[in-house]
Amino acid sequence: MSTLSDFNQQLLQFLNASPTPFHAVSSMTELLINAGFIPLKENEDWSLKDFQGYFITRNDSSIIVFTTGNQQYTKHGWRFVGAHTDSPCLKVKPNADLYQQNYWQLGVEVYGGALLNPWYDRDLSLAGRVTFLNNQKQMCSTLINFEEPIAIIPSLAIHLDRNANKERSINPQTDIPPILGLIAEDSTEKPTLNKLLIDQLNSTGHQDIKEILDYELCFYDKQPPALVGLKKEFIASARLDNLLSCFIGLHALVNSDYQSNEVPCLLVCNDHEEVGSQSHCGAQGPFLQQTLTRIIGCPITTAKVMSDSLMISVDNAHGIHPNYADRHDANHGPILNHGPVIKQNCNQRYATNSETAAIYKWLSQQQNAPFQSFIVRTDMACGSTIGPITAGELGVKTLDIGVPTFAMHSPRELTGNQDGYTLNKVLQTFFKTPQLPS
Template sequence: MPSNDSAAVDHIQDLGAYVSASPSSFHAVHEAGRRLDAAGFTGLDERQPWEGGAGKFYIIRDGALIAWVTPEDAGPTTAFNILGAHTDSPSFKLKPKPTTGKFGWLQAGVEVYGGPLLNSWLDRELQLAGRLVMRDGTQHLTSTGPLLRFPQLAIHLDRGVNDNGLHLSKQQHMNPIFGQGDPVGEDLLGLLAEGVGGATVDASEIGGYDVVVADTQAPAIFGAKGEFFASGRMDNLSSTHAGLVALIAHAATSPKNGPIAVLAAFDHEEIGSNSRSGACGPILEDVLVRISDGLGASVTERRQAVAASFCVSADAGHAVHPNYSEKHDPVNKPVLNGGPLLKINANQRYATDAAGAALWARLCADAEIPYQEYVSNNDLPCGSTIGPLTATRLGIRTVDVGVPLLSMHSARELCGVQDPYYLASVTELFFRTAA
């Protein structure tokens, strides 16, 4: 799929719709499942036996999703081509006993999730979203719509803030307001129960919840030539969406041969991936083993398939900031709309090596799209992704890539209109290409 403005705009608008439908990781996999159902995929239950063979399938485990397309001629040693991403974003998570407040204000008790850029969450209309688990084990998605705000202190009461810098205590200052009244007589869980669509939920029956804070402002295209896109949660729904779009397009071709195409969208990457639905957990290996079993693979044949497999770890990266260019490598300075990043780190914070770099160069050339190299400034620590985790845990060859952003971990991040489309285009080619 060569680049063109119309296709890129269509893709970015669909990304905006996906982000808007996905205020939490649980919503992100639900919306992905809905789209996969519409494309003829079959949702499978991990607790039940699976029939092996060709087809298009997916499973959801908490806030993670694995989807795959097995071609008609797949056999015991057929390789897996995996696009790895994650569904969670830096935010705030609702605490136990969440209804607090003082001086007539109602406030929500929240805990920092991951590494959000705290000041970017101030003075915004925010919602609560996630899953409620009832005492009988049933689960419901909830989203409240605009409900919360972290109000900033007026400059008249902090005259030196522009000179001395803004300091925010995570405990003292990051307590959003959601109303007025006496917290003793109010119940935030009642508002979460009201946020469940299509079902009547008794708040007193809520046994547990995984609920986060999310921005409610709609995504937007802007800029002198409409070249920019602003949205929350692009780290890393930009990659999850690209993989989803590419996998659905690949499945529509009804592939007869080639690799088994897999989208692995993990949860909890922003807090280290150590969970049953994270990249350090067994979810991807569980699915790959069961796919191999369904194809009649022996242990040795499964190892052959893994040895021939490849994972593209897709996670958002940094574009050069015009006001802080000294924070970037002096030579490698990626720009928005310059193509997806090939992320490289000598200390294997990214899993890219020469073989992965060569594969990525070939895929981008064949897809007729540009790409850019990213390496961090030596004086700054380098972040990481699910790439090294997947490579280490499963032994699968891995390369790290992603869409360049400004304002990463802000409540509202910024990318170029072209780059997410470029990523989806090369991913679709990757899904059908022997690595």
Template sequence: MTDPSSSAPVFNGPVFNEGLLNFLRESPTPYHAVAKMVEALTLAGFQPLREGDSWRLEPGGKYWVTRNDSSIIAFVYGSESPVEQGIRMVGAHTDSPCLKVKPQPELSRQGYSQLGVEVYGGALLAPWFDRDLSLAGRVSYRDQEGRVRSTLVDFKAPIAIIPSLAIHLDREANRQRSINAQKELPPLLLVDTPEADQPAFRERLKTQILSEHDGLAVDEVLDFEIALYDTQSPAMVGLSQDFIASARLDNLLSCYVGLQSLLQADGRHSALLVCNDHEEVGSASACGAKGPMLQQFLERLLPETETRLRALDASLMISADNAHGVHPNFADRHDEQHGPRLNRGPVIKVNANQRYATTSESSAVFRDLAARAGVSVQTFVSRSDMECGSTIGPITSAEVGVKTLDVGVPTFAMHSIRELAGRDDALALHHILNEFYRYPYPPGRS
């Protein structure tokens, strides 16, 4: 824990990054990420809220609530009035582009057992080939008493692979190649044995549940949401270990940084962390940023409309989602004045067409926070002749009506199966968010 009189983080760089690597390693899906966050919040004394119960939130309390097991809100109810001092909000997302297993996935082709898969989000597909893959996700089942329940599974072992076609059979592979997701992405599981039928995928899941959860009474697997993931562990890489290489840096890195910062909030000001699912596919779901989860939480926190609107007027949302670092081999893909570099600090993301929610006022607060924390910041603006991505920032700002800005750590290979970030940038963002949760002024008011 921290000294309440100091805003300095308790972690040094290596310790902080090791915690980040562990979180990434143990969070192959949004369900697992939320479960790990719940574990940390519970250890820190946060109390669970269930949406179907009556709530009684009190100043000094610390709470968490989940939806769909894949989105979470954690909240510190400050001793200062949120109407006067606002709520300091940080937003991130739990999902990442990946390959998801189809409902009836069993394929048998040319003597091999394979799985039918569907592309989730804007994945870079080529890096998925020739990787040691495993399976993880949520499984719903009927127990032996006839009740429908859900649990998490993680095979962990490398049990699947998508082999590339040899260069001899595709001479143009290094010049031009498109990937047919239907035909070319089903992974290999095993060689079919002609003397015995292979068990259906649901039966494999039942066996896995029983191996992971000793004593669980599973009668029948009813359905599942299972994704493939790369079993290569997150790592520090480079001659001087300047980089963090991992799957799902976009955006579990921000989830981890936001969580660690909230855990160090001093309890004076109301502080909130929301990590939504489904950002990579547009956020339009009950647990996505375009859904009502955050708005409904705020309505239950402050039921009286005028009180809630006054609190929102004093509040600020920092939407934390990774930014595009300027790639040394593709520097021309960036505006020459706005090419963020790894290990040079977090990035303020700006777009004139509101693909990012940053305004000059919200950006100014972030710059002030960075100066207080002794951290350098950078700016990203897309080339004027290239389309810009987006985040939960504009969506949350529009849905909730809170002043917002978009920031993130610079990253290479975004949406690849293995992304790259700088060693120092996650901790730098942590320093800034620590300042934010302790900021002495209502951050939403000029």
């Protein structure tokens, strides 16, 4: 098993290499191939073998990873872990070019429930997927990542808005288009995003681009992930919600001794959770159900398997902020580095019930691992996860759990340096346990 230091260093590398869901899935694919997992394609027949690991992607932004065990799927049931690959961000509009006061800007949409204030005054880069027509008139798609800071959203100086610290609001249409550069006074041709994309792709080896057809691009904070604090007890990074959970689940599955483990295990990381999950690759779409149908076959057998299976939905939890402790229920304020958080809500915004919570506590006891509980204040609205959606789609018992986090949905979030590692160890135990308590 990796040490805490090794785990966190690998996590930081994964976060840095994954500025978009497309890049996250690409990073996971590389890790899986190196670990001996075999890629599958949806439009081909599958011939699965015992004690082997496989993975399949959809839309380049969602991934399902599974191990077959001895393929006696009704003997133990499945061990499921779910997470999501997307994070709130600023997505570039289709006709994005803006020219104002001799500045070149790009229009953006706000994806998900983003905290907008922290996007100001940051070194921004651009990444995503580009679809183009090549010189042979074939349609191709590729990932793009500028890596260097190419844009910024400057704040309005306080001299021009004396009430900024009291009541400044943000209009997402007019106030946040990033600035990419100045337009020269003698310029005869304005810069365009399409030309920028072609130049960038040409510089990275794509020499046969005839025309940019479309793109899915988002800006991201170029500041790399880091261990911070006097004793380096915190992890600061973009996209901890929810790439942290993706990495925890992947690391646990890859290290679950799948080549000798009889228990079939599966990790699903869906895109579009932050905007409701209803898409062909989201948790409310058919991706997971269709994949399980192909693996297990008979609907009757699938129903039997689900009755003995458990889904652990892993998504970050709200740690109690020392400056805003009154935003928490007094008895349910998770503290960073005090263990993963069991998330419960009687209105089914989380899918945890007393039995699934008890199973997680039992698994934690096997590792002598700490855990905490979270319930939102009764007078506040509660967020949700893929947990209730997946439970409803599959009819599988489900637990919602996550690592306590500050500044969720900011471009720079914060977690403890130990909680992810703790959850990883418990999930490894979960994957390798032949019989869960009932």
